Amino acid sequence: MTKSLAIATTVFAVGKYIRFLGNFLETAEQHYMVGFKVRYYIFTDQPEQVPAVTLAPGRMLSITKVPKFSRWQEISSRRMEIIQTAIEEHIHKEADYIYCLDVDMKFHNRWGPEVLDTLVAAIHPWFYTMDRKQFTYERRPASKAYVPMDQGDFYYMAAAFGGRVEDVYKLTKTCRENLEEDKNNNLEAAWQEESHLNRYLVYTKPTKLLSPEYMWDDVIKRPSEMRLIRFSAIVKDKAEVRENA
Ligand SMILES: CC(=O)N[C@H]1[C@@H](OP(=O)(O)OP(=O)(O)OC[C@H]2O[C@@H](n3ccc(=O)[nH]c3=O)[C@H](O)[C@@H]2O)O[C@H](CO)[C@H](O)[C@@H]1O
């Protein structure tokens, strides 16, 4: 492992979610891939509102303007298509690895090169103690996100996934195609792109799983077995930050 590896990191901050970006970036500079060449790709409808955060040497940030879709489900799901396109157009030349992260998040401890692998997914902190039957996969066979009751290993959270650029490219391309096919059939999977991500990972197994230490949710009381929280979803007022109920 050399320090010259470039790690693309996609972050969407559309509409009111722009308010989360400053804290995300400040805490990322303290804990995320410290010492590595991180390239943040910020996708936003308000480029002028991107906060100025001092980056460590060798790290850079670029901003791409994206439309604000009217429903949060669409803002969230269309990330697959936008990431796929960005990889095709330029990221494939600019990075070795790519990690796609939610913005309503904060780093608290090291999230370092131990997460690098071919295809990486994070176990959803609500489901790590649960049985497969309780996973909230899409269960309607008509959907391209369908997972039968006897399939699936873990329920993954869509707020963080990544890996080698070419492997993440295949994932985003497949999820995008399946999201579009569902839409053409008037279907929206139970948890939008998270359902499609989960379906993809049932049949294309991730090569590394991140434990809930790497993907916590601040609404859950920290259990005693969880010694360290490294990255967590902050508590947000969904009705207030989202475009639609
Ligand atoms: C606990 C829970 O309910 N989890 C679901 C919810 O996650 P989340 O509540 O984590 O979704 P979210 O509201 O954080 O949206 C995902 C990401 O999309 C971006 N974004 C979203 C909306 C917006 O107006 N502007 C914007 O920039 C932003 O980067 C955000 O972090 O929704 C996801 C997306 O469908 C999945 O279904 C999750 O399972």
Ligand SMILES: [Mn+2]
């Ligand atoms: Mn989120």
